[in-house]
Each structure stands twice: as structure tokens, then as C-alpha cells.
Amino acid sequence: MKLLPVVDFGSRSSTTIAELDAACRAHGFVLAVNSGISKALSEEAFAAAKELFAMPESAKLGLTRISAATNRGYAPLKLESLNHARGADQKESFNVRFSNNDLDGCPESFVAVVPKLLEAAREACRRYTVASALALGLDPRYFSRHFETMEQCTIRFLHYPPPRGESLVRLGEHTDFGLFTLVFVDQSAAASGLQLKPEGAKEWTNVDGSEADCVVNTGALAARWTNDCWCATEHRVVVPDSTAARGHRYSIAFFFDPDPDALVAVDPKFCASEPPRYSPITAGDYLSAKLRAMAPTNA
Numbered sequence: 001m002k003l004l005p006v007v008d009f010g011s012r013s014s015t016t017i018a019e020l021d022a023a024c025r026a027h028g029f030v031l032a033v034n035s036g037i038s039k040a041l042s043e044e045a046f047a048a049a050k051e052l053f054a055m056p057e058s059a060k061l062g063l064t065r066i067s068a069a070t071n072r073g074y075a076p077l078k079l080e081s082l083n084h085a086r087g088a089d090q091k092e093s094f095n096v097r098f099s100n101n102d103l104d105g106c107p108e109s110f111v112a113v114v115p116k117l118l119e120a121a122r123e124a125c126r127r128y129t130v131a132s133a134l135a136l137g138l139d140p141r142y143f144s145r146h147f148e149t150m151e152q153c154t155i156r157f158l159h160y161p162p163p164r165g166e167s168l169v170r171l172g173e174h175t176d177f178g179l180f181t182l183v184f185v186d187q188s189a190a191a192s193g194l195q196l197k198p199e200g201a202k203e204w205t206n207v208d209g210s211e212a213d214c215v216v217n218t219g220a221l222a223a224r225w226t227n228d229c230w231c232a233t234e235h236r237v238v239v240p241d242s243t244a245a246r247g248h249r250y251s252i253a254f255f256f257d258p259d260p261d262a263l264v265a266v267d268p269k270f271c272a273s274e275p276p277r278y279s280p281i282t283a284g285d286y287l288s289a290k291l292r293a294m295a296p297t298n299a
């Protein structure tokens with residue numbers, strides 16, 4: 001596969017917009033620069049996340065625990081499964097949202113960086129929603145108007161410890177749920193291990209995001225709005241080589257999910273040659289169902 005295009009989130013040039021559209025139609029993955037989340041801030045966030053995950057097990061188990069209803073807090077190793085057929089994911093994580101975070105027991109550095117990241121995420125959302133609406137030939141506010149409260153957006157800090165002779169798949173194949181996701185990977189990891197498989201492809205392709213701020217991928221709600229013109233492509237995280245197998249991998253995923261009352265219905269623009277593939281659903285109903293399915297007990 002051709003290397004992923006590097007998209008400048010601040011640019012509205014016709015070349016950038018056309019590259020974004022072409023990549024999202026082909027597989028839904030691009031690399032971003034000028035995302036709104038600076039290098040210094042992502043480095044500060046990784047340092048804080050490493051401190052959080054290095055806390056003793058007993059302290060981590062005392063942190064607020066994630067549930068499908070809140071989607072905030074700590075998920076211990078192997079609690080969740082993005083792909084049930086494959087078993088538990090080899091990761092622990094901590095989620096924050098735009099309000100009602102309970103950071104009791106988290107390191108000071110973590111408590112300090114969360115509000116900065118949330119503010120930067122708001123800017124990243126503004127930049128990318130406008131760029132993607134333009135790329136699709138839609139009104140510039142087509143998506144951004146559904147990110148007023150940002151209450152369904154989530155920042156997820158992830159830690160994948162060295163695998164203990166188990167599966168080399170760290171995170172099972174899945175598609176993301178929302179409009180789009182930004183993934184930052186700690187650059188000290190020898191190789192990222194993030195892979196994507198476009199529909200119909202037989203092989204997995206490595207995603208190398210080292211030249212950019214982060215990787216951006218299209219989520220299922222963008223696919224629904226565009227009648228699959230923009231793809232929500234399967235991706236996963238594997239242990240890419242023996243050096244990585246001894247290492248810890250850290251990433252931070254920003255999930256941009258529209259406000260709960262946003263009605264996601266296929267836009268007529270994408271129904272010229274075929275009927276809508278999806279019935280309308282609110283972003284609230286869609287995301288709740290997905291989060292319940294990912295939870296360990298389906299509760």
C-alpha cells in the first residue's frame with residue numbers, strides 16, 4: 001500500500017483536502033501534523049501515563065474502575081475485549097472524558113496534564129471536523145455542530161506490557177465506533193505494531209506514524225453518515241518484532257464521538273447510486289450499545 005498521506009490539520013488547501021478524501025475512501029487512515037495537540041504536550045502526557053501505569057497493582061486497583069455506563073477510569077490488564085473471538089486484550093488503560101472525571105489516586109503529573117489534553121483535543125476536533133466536512137463536499141459545520149458538549153469524547157491512555165508467551169496480538173482487530181480517532185504512539189517503542197487491513201485485503205499492513213504527530217482513522221459513524229464512502233477499516237496492535245516483545249508499548253487514543261442527541265443518518269449526497277445501507281440512529285444509542293458489547297460481562 002502507498003504510504004499514508006500526511007495531512008496538515010490546519011491546511012485548507014485543495015491538495016490536502018483531496019488527499020484526505022482519497023485516503024478515507026480507500027482505507028480511512030491518514031497521518032496528521034499540526035493536529036492541535038503539540039509534541040511537547042503529547043510527551044508530557046506519555047510521561048504522566050507511564051507514572052500512572054507504574055504504580056503498584058494495589059494502588060491501581062484502588063482507582064475509579066471503568067464501566068460501560070461511565071466509560072471513565074481504570075481498566076486492568078485483560079479486562080476488555082475489542083474482539084471477543086480473540087479473547088482479552090493485552091493492555092491496561094485509563095479513560096478520561098470532558099467532565100466528571102475521578103482522578104483520585106492518580107499521580108500529580110497525570111492530574112495536571114488531563115485538562116491540557118482535553119483543551120487541545122477540543123481544538124483538534126474543530127480542525128479535523130472542518131477538514132473532513134470540506135473533503136466530503138459538505139457544509140464546514142456538518143460534523144462540528146455535533147461536538148458542542150463533547151460529552152461522548154474520550155481520551156484513553158493505553159499500556160501494553162511485554163507479552164508473557166501468549167498471543168502476539170496485543171489488541172484484537174476492530175473498527176472504531178465514533179466519527180474519527182487520533183492515536184499517538186510513544187516513540188520510544190521500537191516499532192509501533194499498529195496494523196490495518198482494508199476490506200477485501202488478505203494481508204495486514206504496518207502503519208508507521210513516526211513521521212507525524214499521530215495516526216487518524218475513520219470510525220463507524222463517519223461510515224454510516226457517508227454510506228461507507230469513507231471506510232471504517234479494521235485495525236489491530238501486534239508485537240512486531242523480538243525487540244518490541246521485550247518492551248512496553250504506550251499509546252493515547254482520542255475518540256471523537258458526536259454528542260448523544262446527534263442523529264446519524266446517511267446523507268442523501270451519498271445515496272445517488274445506491275439506497276442507504278444504515279437506518280438513522282442517535283450517536284448516544286449507537287455508542288452505548290458498542291460500549292456494552294465491549295465490556296467483559298456485557299452488562
Ligand SMILES: O=C(O)CCC(=O)C(=O)O
Nearest residue numbers: 158176183194237251253
Ligand atoms: O494502541 C493503539 O495504537 C491503537 C488503539 C486502538 O486502536 C483503539 O483503542 O481503538
Ligand SMILES: [Fe+2]
Nearest residue numbers: 174175176235
Ligand atoms: Fe481502534
